[in-house]
Amino acid sequence: MTRPTEALRPPTMADVAREAGVSHQTVSRVLSGHPNVRTTTRDQVTAAIERLGYRRNSAARALVTRRSRTIGVIAVDPTLYGPASTLAGLQEAARDEGYLVSTVTLRTGGGHALEDALDHLAAWGVEGAVAITPQRSSVQALARLTPPFPVVTVEGSHGLDIPGVSLDQELGARLVTEHLLATGHETVWHVAGPEDWLESAARTEGWRAVLEEHGIRPPRVLRGDWSPLSGYHAGQELAGLALAGRGAAPVTAAFVANDQMALGVLRALREAGIRTPRQVAVAGFDDIPEAGFFPPPLTTVRQDFTAIGRRSIQLLLEHIEGTAAGVEHIVVEPQLIVRASTRSQDGA
Amino acid sequence: MTRPTEALRPPTMADVAREAGVSHQTVSRVLSGHPNVRTTTRDQVTAAIERLGYRRNSAARALVTRRSRTIGVIAVDPTLYGPASTLAGLQEAARDEGYLVSTVTLRTGGGHALEDALDHLAAWGVEGAVAITPQRSSVQALARLTPPFPVVTVEGSHGLDIPGVSLDQELGARLVTEHLLATGHETVWHVAGPEDWLESAARTEGWRAVLEEHGIRPPRVLRGDWSPLSGYHAGQELAGLALAGRGAAPVTAAFVANDQMALGVLRALREAGIRTPRQVAVAGFDDIPEAGFFPPPLTTVRQDFTAIGRRSIQLLLEHIEGTAAGVEHIVVEPQLIVRASTRSQDGA
DNA sequence: CACTGGATTGTTAGCGCTCACACATGTCGG
DNA sequence: CCGACATGTGTGAGCGCTAACAATCCAGTG
Structure with a gap:
């Protein structure tokens, strides 16, 4: 009377019930922790489950419970x-x-x-x-x-x-910008992330708001795509502006919208012979694990x-x-x- | 005769069958792309599915198909x-x-x-x-x-x-080590990853093998935990050795087991006044997006x-x-x- | 001693789907 | 004109589980 497929099929609740000498419903009750089950019965069922290596079938459960x-x-x-x-x-x-x-x-x-x-x-x-x-x-x-x-x-x-x-992106940007202004910078430049990203927009907004609160006209926004390379390009542009030394908005501080781009900016500045932070201070956003080891270690905003x-x-x-x-x-x-x-x- | 729960329940195959005037089995056949269904029938069913916004219930399918x-x-x-x-x-x-x-x-x-x-x-x-x-x-x-x-x-x-x-980690390590030797270095130091990691072991093995093939006795292995900080510590040790200039194994090249640690090493070397690559060449592993913007851009092994x-x-x-x-x-x-x-x- | 009610267990009916089959048709050669 | 065969379609069973209900047991009660 042994069915040949027996070994292939994982045990079902009915198998456990048979093994423990109870009904399948009692097995179900034990499994779902129903209180009204005699302790001895519970133990028998638990033992049978153990012996057979039974697991509840999640598909069947999902079907009937709709969860x-x-x-x-x-x-x-x-x-x-x-x-x-x-x-x-x-x-x-x-x-x-x-x-x-x-x-x-x-x-x-x-x-x-x-x-x-x-x-x-x-x-x-x-x-x-x-x-x-x-x-x-x-x-x-x-x-x-x-x-x-x-x-x-x-x-x-x-x-x-x-x-x-969400993280309060705007607050993060405010903290950075305030920090840079407090360090004595006349203004703060900004390398933003992609236009389509909300985080990017919020960071830009926070930066702009702080500058305006201090009566500073925000300089033109540079834009990257979060990648180190895009930061590098933005950095080259900043370096050019810094060396040109144009009047209204001196380049002595930059808030970069993420740490990866900040790395690119740092590299570009260094290549242009500009020292960080002595000539241009740079801050990022995210606090990636590498940030503390950038040249120099990066001021940034940590997100939990x-x-x-x-x-x-x-x-x-x-x-x-x-x-x-x-x-x-x-x-x-x-x-x-x-x-x-x-x-x-x-x-x- | 309207059941009050009707609206709450998503439509079933039976609902679609009723709507299309066929049996639930025919609906099933249409859904699973069975060839023997008349085109007109198929269209009716498809339309009914569309109208009712029907989706197959994956739990029921999983239950019966055991997949x-x-x-x-x-x-x-x-x-x-x-x-x-x-x-x-x-x-x-x-x-x-x-x-x-x-x-x-x-x-x-x-x-x-x-x-x-x-x-x-x-x-x-x-x-x-x-x-x-x-x-x-x-x-x-x-x-x-x-x-x-x-x-x-x-x-x-x-x-x-x-x-x-798996990636051929050992080959990667060999490529780096050979490259460094080919650049004229007498030996190559190694900052390994955690002992417990297989990747770490394989990279160390590749490095060791190449040195031995060239008749070079491998220097002592420094060890980190993949983090930039641990790389920094290893870098400090390397810097000490480089400046001490001990006889047998001059520190002019280091193969670091991943890019993050390499960043730490680079920083430590720079702090010690050692220039990369002029005095000590450094290579990493992984090719993280940041690697190309390290100071200096990092030679590394790319994994696909x-x-x-x-x-x-x-x-x-x-x-x-x-x-x-x-x-x-x-x-x-x-x-x-x-x-x-x-x-x-x-x-x- | 039947009667109530709580604790404990069993019985039955699906959940929504696919599978195996049965049942229709239609087409073709002998 | 009938069986053999393909093409369509419908019917029933059952996957393994939970929820509702029914049944049993066993006190305690009047």
Whole structure:
């Protein structure tokens, strides 16, 4: 009477029930921690589970409970330090809550990529999703779409009707700019990130606001694409301006929108024979692990990516459970890290 | 006769069948692209699907087909450039194959972390997993465990009975070391990564082998933990040795096991007043985006992380489909990138 | 001693889908 | 004109689980 396929199939709840001499429902009760099960019965079931190496079938559970216990994450370019760190924070938080995290990465934020990603997640029945899509276009796409599950954003919900978590980018930029002005600089130049990125815009905004509050007319904004190379090009331009020494806005300090570009700027300045920070002070944003070892060590703004990841999972779960109170925007505070790149070595 | 819950429940295959005036089985056939369906019928069904906004329920499918179309990935510290890039490559390849990727990240590779991660994935019924666990201990743990699904490793299956994909780390180290010797250096010092990491061991091995082939007795190995700080400490030690100028092994060239540590080394050398590459040439490994902008731009070994990710998904799918021919180890070739940090500026 | 009610267990009916089959048609050669 | 064969389509069962209900046991009670 032995069925030949027996060995191939993992044990089911019915198998455990038979082994323990109870009904499958009792097994289910034990597994879900139902209180009204006699201790002796519970032990028998537990032993049978152990003996058979039984595991609950998640597909069957998901089918009947209509809950997949899976969360989707959509990330643009998770190769960058920021998104990668956020992702790690998300994973950990979700796992603690008993969720599995499924990630879809986007090369670009444009076009139908986001829609396709949401579709892909929907097809697998995720209960909700976190979108790490810091580009304006992606967020707008997100606002247009109506996926069949709640979505929260990371660094992307500014002014939109989507719940989200973000670092106070503007405050970070303010801290840097104030710091540079306090160090005695007449004005602060700015190398911004790509125009399409919200983070980029917020940092530029913070910088501009501080200058204006001090009655300083903001100099022309230089622009890069987050890459070291683009920073290098911007640095060459700054070097040219510094050496030309044009009147209105002397180049003695620059706030670069991320650390990678700052590295490029530093290199360009050095190649032009300009010393940092003596002649031009430079500050970045992100505090990547390398920042403390740049030539010179870089003043920057630290983001607590782990906290951002954790808070966004919290927020998403609230929306999944339906306990969320409206459309909330959680803001995480940045921290200024002062290093040699903005410290006048001769004690100015 | 309207059921009040109707609106809450997403449409099922039966709903579509009713709408299209066919049986649920015909809907299923249309969805799975079965050839024997009349074109007119197919169109009716497609239209009904469209009208109702129907999506197949993945849980129900997984239950009956015993296939979840989900792949698990276990990654240690996905904040590092290498793992993050590999992850991105994996994601993309898996998605192209119609799989969802669920990621579990480990803070440490030690203890039961790996087992827990596999458990977590098993509980969700993944069909297979890729382990990016480059530590010796994790790989050994992996070899001990017998998860209920195939597992392939990235950078971790050396000498073990587990299929995997890895870069030829040893070849990379050989290329660097040969390059440095060819530039005229009498010997090459080495700053290694953590002892527990297989990649670290392989790079050290390649370096040692080349020196021995040239009849050079390898100098003492300095050791870091991949971080810029640890590289900085190693660099200080190197600087001390260089300035002391002890007989047997002059410090004129160093092969550092990754780019981040190389940054630390460069900084320490500069602080000690040692010029790179004139007095000491430095080379790294990984080719992180910043490497080309280090002071000076870093000679390093480029890894094609995207290819590694892609190949490992291929390999895993072969094992899932059962078409795999034994335990295969795929090796990807590295590429030497020569930059200023090893070029004698005065044309030596 | 039947009667109530809580604790404990079993029974039944699906969840939404795919598979194996049965049942229609239509087409063709003998 | 009938069977053999292909092409379409429908029917029933069942994947492994949970939720609702039903059934049992066993005190304590009047």
